[in-house]
Amino acid sequence: MKTGAQILLECLTKEGVDTIFGYPGARTLLVHDALHGNEDFRHVLVRHEQGAAHAADGYARTTGRVGVCLTTSGPGATNLVTGIATAYMDSVPMVALTCQVTTADIGNDAFQEADMTGITRPITKHNYIVTDVDDLARIVREAFHVARTRRPGPVLVDLPSDVLAAATDKPIPESVARRGYQEVPALNKKQLKRAAGIINGAKRPLIYAGGGVVMAEAVEALRSVAGKGNIPVTHTLMAIGAMDHASPLSIGMLGMYGAFYANMAVSECDCLIAVGARFDDRVAGRVDAFAPKARIVHIDIDPSSIRKNVQVEVPIVGDARQALEGLLGLVEERDRGPWLEEIQEWRKEFPLPAPQSPDLMPHEVIEAIRNVAGEAPLIASDVGLSQMWTANYFGFSGARQYITSGGLGTMGYALPAAVGAALGNPGRPVIAINGDGAFQMNVQELATCAHYGLPVKTIILNNGKLGMVRQFQKVFLKERFAATCLGPGVDFCTVARGFGVQAFKVERKADLQGTLARAMAAPGPAVIDVDIDPYCYCFPMVPPGKKATEAIFCAEDWEG
Numbered sequence: 001m002k003t004g005a006q007i008l009l010e011c012l013t014k015e016g017v018d019t020i021f022g023y024p025g026a027r028t029l030l031v032h033d034a035l036h037g038n039e040d041f042r043h044v045l046v047r048h049e050q051g052a053a054h055a056a057d058g059y060a061r062t063t064g065r066v067g068v069c070l071t072t073s074g075p076g077a078t079n080l081v082t083g084i085a086t087a088y089m090d091s092v093p094m095v096a097l098t099c100q101v102t103t104a105d106i107g108n109d110a111f112q113e114a115d116m117t118g119i120t121r122p123i124t125k126h127n128y129i130v131t132d133v134d135d136l137a138r139i140v141r142e143a144f145h146v147a148r149t150r151r152p153g154p155v156l157v158d159l160p161s162d163v164l165a166a167a168t169d170k171p172i173p174e175s176v177a178r179r180g181y182q183e184v185p186a187l188n189k190k191q192l193k194r195a196a197g198i199i200n201g202a203k204r205p206l207i208y209a210g211g212g213v214v215m216a217e218a219v220e221a222l223r224s225v226a227g228k229g230n231i232p233v234t235h236t237l238m239a240i241g242a243m244d245h246a247s248p249l250s251i252g253m254l255g256m257y258g259a260f261y262a263n264m265a266v267s268e269c270d271c272l273i274a275v276g277a278r279f280d281d282r283v284a285g286r287v288d289a290f291a292p293k294a295r296i297v298h299i300d301i302d303p304s305s306i307r308k309n310v311q312v313e314v315p316i317v318g319d320a321r322q323a324l325e326g327l328l329g330l331v332e333e334r335d336r337g338p339w340l341e342e343i344q345e346w347r348k349e350f351p352l353p354a355p356q357s358p359d360l361m362p363h364e365v366i367e368a369i370r371n372v373a374g375e376a377p378l379i380a381s382d383v384g385l386s387q388m389w390t391a392n393y394f395g396f397s398g399a400r401q402y403i404t405s406g407g408l409g410t411m412g413y414a415l416p417a418a419v420g421a422a423l424g425n426p427g428r429p430v431i432a433i434n435g436d437g438a439f440q441m442n443v444q445e446l447a448t449c450a451h452y453g454l455p456v457k458t459i460i461l462n463n464g465k466l467g468m469v470r471q472f473q474k475v476f477l478k479e480r481f482a483a484t485c486l487g488p489g490v491d492f493c494t495v496a497r498g499f500g501v502q503a504f505k506v507e508r509k510a511d512l513q514g515t516l517a518r519a520m521a522a523p524g525p526a527v528i529d530v531d532i533d534p535y536c537y538c539f540p541m542v543p544p545g546k547k548a549t550e551a552i553f554c555a556e557d558w559e560g
Contacts, residue, residue, distance in 0.1 A: 004133045004164040005030040008097070010172060011140040013040050017068050019059060019423055020044065021052040025072020027099035027112070030164045044423060044452065047444040049076050051416035053083020054442070057092050058417030059424040061403040062378055064217065066093045066147050067420065073100050074112030077158075078119065082410055084154045085123040089407025090238060091215055093152035095143050096120075102162040103131050116158045125153030133166035142176045149183045151302040152215055185301065187318040187326060195273070195297040195314045196330035202271035202295075204339045205231045208254070211238025211406070212276015212300060212320050219399045221324035222275065223247075228328060230336045232343055234262040236277055237387075237406045241396040251343055252352075255283040256542045257388040261346035263548035266291050268342075274298045276320045279309040280407070289547040299323045352392055353540070353553070359533035360509055362386075362461055366393040369431060369459060372516045376401065377429040378421045382414035382438035385467035388538045390433050412441025415458060419445055422454040429520065430455065436462040437486060443495065449525035450500035457519055458527045460492055463534040471537040475555045496527035506530040 002010070008031060012020070021044045024032050035043050046052045049071045056067030067087075071077050077098035087094045101110040117127045126146050128139045136159075143155040199205050213222050219242050226233050226249050233243045234254045243250040252259040254266055266272065272294040277283070284290040287309055298312040299320060306315045316323055354363055366389055373379075376397075381390040381404045396402050403421065405413040418432035439460050449456045470484040493503035502522055506515050506529065519526040540551035543558065552558050 001167040001169050003030065003034075003167050004136050004159070005034040007133070007136050007168070007172065008140060008159070008164070009034050009038065009041070011137050012068065014172065015066065015141065015144045017066070018042060020068050020070050021046055021055040021059070021420065022070035023049050023052055023072070023076060025076045025099070025112075027073040027101065027161045028070065030161065031070065031099065042423070044419070044448070046416065046419070047447050048442065049079030050083050050412070051419070051442055051445045051448065053080045053094070053096065054086065054413050054416035055420035055423075056094050057083060057087045058380060058403055058420030060087075060092050060094055060420075061417070062400050062421040063424040064400065065424070066095055066144055068095050068097065070097045071099070072112070073098065074114045076112075077116045078114050081119060081123070084120055084156065086405045086408045086410045086413065087154040088123045088125070090405065091152050091211060092154065093147040094154040095147050096154060096156045098156060098158050099164070100129070100158045100160045103160045104162070106160065116156060120156045123154070124156050127156040127158070129158040130160065130163050133163050133168045134170045136163060137170070137172040138176060141173060142178060145176050146178065146181070151212070184319050184322070185317050187322055188316065189326070191314055191316045192323065192326045193330060195316060196327055198271055198295050198297060198314065199229060199231070199273060199327075200332045200334070203336070204269045205229065205271040205273065205336070206265050206269035206294075207231050207233040208266070208272055208274045208277055209233055209235040209239040209242045210275065210277025211236060213239050213242045214399045216276060216301070216320035218276070218321035218324050221321050221328065225324050225328050225331055228333055229331045230334050230340070231273075232265060232340060234258075234265060236283055237391055237404065239276070240391060240402045241399045244397045245395040246397065248340070251347070253391055254548070256285065257392070257538055259347075259352055259392070260350040260540045260551050261343060263542070263551065264346045264350075265343050267293070267547070267549045269294050272296045274312070275324065276300060278305045284309060285542050285546060285548045350540070355536060357533045357536070360506070360512060360530060361536055362389040362532055363393045364509070365459070365461060365512065365530055365532060366390055366433075368512050368516055369433070370394050371513065372520050373431060374429045374520065377431055378403070378418075378425060380404065380414040380418040380421060380430070380432045382432070382434040383409045383411045384435045384438055385471070385538050386433055386435040386438065386461045389461070411438040414438065415442050415456070416445045418456045418458070419448055419454060422456050423452075430457070432456055432458045434458065434460050435467060436460050436464065436490070436492070437466045439492070440490070446496060446499040446501050446525065446527070453524050455523065456525045458525070460527065460529045461532050462489075462492070462529055463532050463536070464489055465534060467537065471541075474537070475541075475552070475558045476543070492527060492529040501525045501527055503527045503529065
């Protein structure tokens with residue numbers, strides 16, 4: 001006979017889990033007791049439950065494995081919600097284990113009771129509450145199966161404390177399958193041939209790669225198709241690194257804060273091949289004006305994503321890697337030199353801005369970070385202007401190298417996600433890039449970095465403002481700034497040292513490169529607080545409701 005807590009850990013072992021990000025409470029006592037002295041697991045004690053969810057997310061995004069977080073009931077569980085929603089929007093495989101009051105107390109407003117299955121139903125791929133210990137092993141194994149297959153996503157398992165205490169001798173199933181749940185949908189070969197015919201006949205084709213390419217491990221297949229057909233590739237925020245930025249076929253990120261030449265290519269292409277992307281509003285802008293000249297092929301494993309926002313001519317439901325590998329044998333070699341030259345002319349005419357100032361400019365900081373980051377660094381960026389500056393200026397060469405909160409836009413993501421990335425990728429440089437506003441949202445995870453000696457280097461692009469919101473106020477509200485100045489500056493170096501983390505301050509351009517190099521070379525975690533021009537914003541920007549080609553390049557371009 002084994003207790004529910006013991007069965008839970010045995011199931012995690014069978015799923016290959018070795019790292020759990022958690023925070024204990026009264027309802028987790030049996031699980032943490034079972035973890036005590038168990039050398040199969042590394043339990044990482046974060047300093048806030050939201051940090052546990054983001055750390056599990058960062059672990060999953062950078063390793064491709066399912067991330068696991070564990071919390072107690074009530075507020076411990078509800079503190080996971082933002083992290084779960086972040087993972088759901090970006091299709092990140094995660095299993096959230098929330099301990100719960102006893103089954104007899106559920107529904108009676110017991111101390112620290114919260115209806116986690118009800119709360120998380122809209123933001124999980126699936127969720128469960130275990131009411132019988134005999135069902136526990138099947139449910140846990142099923143949760144992992146659901147989280148990692150088809151379009152990945154978070155799954156929540158709610159664990160009443162009496163179920164964890166109960167015992168059973170029911171064996172743990174070696175495999176699970178949900179009725180009606182097809183792990184990988186079969187590809188329609190007729191549709192693949194239709195798509196290939198359109199691609200081969202196109203003079204100006206363009207591949208639009210989304211995060212599904214990365215999640216499906218389809219990067220090599222994508223690059224092969226692009227290379228064989230001589231087809232340029234633009235990508236979303238979630239697909240950064242799917243194409244090496246140095247490739248002549250890579251034209252950077254499209255969308256609201258993307259490169260203008262990428263948006264021009266979308267506007268002028270005659271065939272758009274969308275792979276693992278969902279045509280979200282930050283990419284498509286005005287849907288009726290998106291890729292107006294193109295015949296559109298859409299490949300996605302989630303049938304609900306196809307034709308949800310944009311009408312397409314050839315829908316293909318299936319795994320991105322399988323679909324691209326199928327296309328590779330059908331796509332013909334073509335000379336598309338004139339099309340690539342046209343894109344190159346747009347790139348020369350409308351390059352990414354590199355504004356100059358006596359103060360440090362964001363692009364200068366990002367380029368300096370790249371220079372000192374070493375081989376294949378993992379970069380976690382927060383949300384806001386720091387996210388867009390990192391995405392556009394760092395120059396990534398590989399998939400799973402850059403992680404950020406895309407669909408939900410969660411501030412406070414970078415530092416805890418970097419914790420997960422560091423634990424999942426020992427030996428690789430890990431850098432968290434934050435604005436000063438976002439950094440303060442989960443600053444407590446510096447203590448986690450110090451506790452475990454994680455070599456996470458945290459860069460703060462410090463402008464004293466909530467920069468992205470302030471940019472909107474400057475452009476669209478005629479500089480009526482409200483609630484976007486962070487007030488008296490925080491001494492982030494003193495804060496970091498209070499957590500036991502070494503800290504560096506950069507105020508001048510002349511000090512930037514050397515200070516970053518010293519911080520990167522120093523053992524353990526470090527914080528580098530960099531003062532940047534407080535009036536620098538992120539352009540070009542496509543105003544909401546406008547065509548992708550109607551970008552503005554400075555605030556004065558906006559006429560209302």
